[in-house]
Amino acid sequence: MEQLQISLSALKVLRSSVGQVFYSLANGIRAEHGEDNKENKYLLELQELLTTVGTNLRDVEQAVNSLNPPPGPFNLGNTAYLGQETTQDRQALYGTLVNVYKWTDKAHEYSNAAHQILSQNSLKRSSMNSNRAKRNRIQTGAHNFSPPQVDQVMASFDRLYSDMSISITRPFTSNAVIHVTLGHVLKAIIAFKGLMMERVVVKSYNEQLDLWSESRYKVFQRVTDHAHATMLHFYNPNFPELTLKSFFAWFHSFISLFSDSCKRCGLYLHSALPPTWRDPKSLDPYHFECKP
Amino acid sequence: MGTGSLGRTWPAKNKWQIPGGYENGENINSQSLPIPNQKNGGQRTVHVLHNSEQPASVFAILEYGNKVVPLIADRLFDLVILKMTNVCTDKKQTKIECKGPRFELVDFCIKLGSVTMTQNFKGVLVEIEYRPSVVPANCWELIREFVQGFLGSAVSSQIPQYLQNRMNEIYQPMDTIHQYLEHFGQYRKSTGVI
Incomplete structure (x- = not known):
């Protein structure tokens, strides 16, 4: 996981350095290069930027090489079909879906914590049985006597x-x-x-x-x-x-x-x-x- | 004045209306057939009674000395009695009838009957029945309160002779017949209206 984070940030750095190259290219020769030898100065700057791009690219390659490829294709279940959705307003569903999963996980986590705390304190007023094994059994109410x-x-x-x-x-x-x-x-x-x-x-x-x-x-x-x-x-x-x-x-x-x-x-x-x-x-x- | 849980007499001029109740006709009639001079002596009397509450039945009570033999038969018994004219002497004047309106109020059944013996008016009998209860001892006080409610304190609180020994037994239609017969006996002995 950490490897993946490193490689992602390396990729980000590479992107920004490439962006700077194109930025300088698009602007051409500027006032700060002065009057004399302005072409040479501009070329030197470009060269410097390209070297940074080269080093960043090497970093990215190194980071990517240290990553393990995933064992097989990801199983996305039914969400895979979302990719085939052609309607415009439904293409954003994937993100919402991921959020929903996150919320469900959180709710599960909190309820586990709450259950632990509640089971230590007996505050029961109803006859609901919290024991899972007992709950699944037929309840002994007034209506089911042999x-x-x-x-x-x-x-x-x-x-x-x-x-x-x-x-x-x-x-x-x-x-x-x-x-x-x-x-x-x-x-x-x-x-x-x-x-x-x-x-x-x-x-x-x-x-x-x-x-x-x-x-x-x-x-x-x-x-x-x-x-x-x-x-x-x-x-x-x-x-x-x-x-x-x-x-x-x-x-x-x-x-x-x-x-x-x-x-x-x-x-x-x-x-x-x-x-x-x-x-x-x-x-x-x-x-x-x-x-x- | 004769009193009882079922029987009560008062002047016939009174008119009665029970709010919320409804009315239909009712009668009970009795015929006494003395059987004279059997071998071992003593007189036997067969009382044959009909009650409109039990229209399919004929009630017969045989009196012999101190013994009383009750019998409930169906309507054919009347024909049997007709065939027995050579053993029974039917005295016409012994036929007594009690006829009058019948009211229902909630679960009470009230019958007002004027008693006539061979066209002669003898008096009025009032029958109060509380139908949900089958044991007289349970509902005696309740019936007493009901009767005193409209006949006043003149009603005796004493339990009638016939019921005294049967207060805790289940009430049968025959018990009604016995009580009517008791009152008819009093009318027969007396002369004039009571």
């Missing part, structure tokens, strides 16, 4: 409440659809993707359960709406079991749907509906119109 895992979790919830029974069916591939029967009060069907709840339909104890139709009773249509809202309220992608635990605790509070009076107004009915809203934390019953 069927046996889901079965196990559901069985644990089934055991948790004595008056709430849970049964699992898999009508659509491996995703579980569970039927929840809460005492003699209501039934619900919950569709899952992995351990992530996707849809809840609440119906009366004596109605047929299916995923697509809503209950014929207003009170259960209301409860279904609240169940959807609560499902989103408790949603947490990192702790799907915690989500389910909170949801089932909330859902279990509907065991007293018809026998609890509203915490606020103390009445059972508001516009002919019982308290259908449950506080997500305290599980206190409220009418939807009375909720805090």
Whole structure:
């Protein structure tokens, strides 16, 4: 690389000395040569300049001789085709392209440095995994649990409440659809993707359960709406079991749907509906119109 | 005045309109067929009831001493009863009918029926049904509040005799029939309007 720099600068010197020769030739005899023997003086000057050109040329030759020729033709990839471009305004693209490469290299360099610094300081707030090997693996989110895992979790919830029974069916591939029967009060069907709840339909104890139709009773249509809202309220992608635990605790509070009076107004009915809203934390019953 | 979760009487002149509800006709009728003098003595009575809520069914309750045998059959049972005229003596005056409008308000079903026994007006029965709940114990307080909401404090808070032992069981159409029969029995014993 250094050799190349030397030869390039030698070439520059040669060019400038050649330029001086032509400069003096173009100007001819000038006033500084005086009146006497001006032709001889001019010739002497030219001779001097040509000798400098000769020495510079020798330098260039020496520098070039010490260079190693490149092993083969340069592989320019697709950029080689840029040379065949005939449109005027696209011929300048090569320079821009080189600049882009330079910027990419720099960005790569900086990001490496930044990565090194960041990996020494744990400032992570998101669950993004910076480890490359782990990132390429399938992420363990709420939505990709294997069927046996889901079965196990559901069985644990089934055991948790004595008056709430849970049964699992898999009508659509491996995703579980569970039927929840809460005492003699209501039934619900919950569709899952992995351990992530996707849809809840609440119906009366004596109605047929299916995923697509809503209950014929207003009170259960209301409860279904609240169940959807609560499902989103408790949603947490990192702790799907915690989500389910909170949801089932909330859902279990509907065991007293018809026998609890509203915490606020103390009445059972508001516009002919019982308290259908449950506080997500305290599980206190409220009418939807009375909720805090 | 007889009271109950399903039955309640008051003067028939009252007119009722429920905002937001809708109405259609309803009736329940009952026919009692005593079967006299069997070998081991004692009177047996078969009560045959029809309810417009279950139009394809016939309800029959056989009373024998302290025993009560309920039966739910389809409409052909009426023809069987007709064939049994040699064992049953059909007393015409024992036919009781409860007829009137039926309202729906949200999930409640309200039926107002005027009771007639062989053309004689006897009183009015009010049936309140809260259809989403299947266990009476769960929704008893709720129904009480609903009934007291439009009939006032005259409504007794006491659970009717028939339901007391069945509060935690799943409510069946037969339970409605039993309660109607209980009230019809009271009308039959009494004279005049109650």
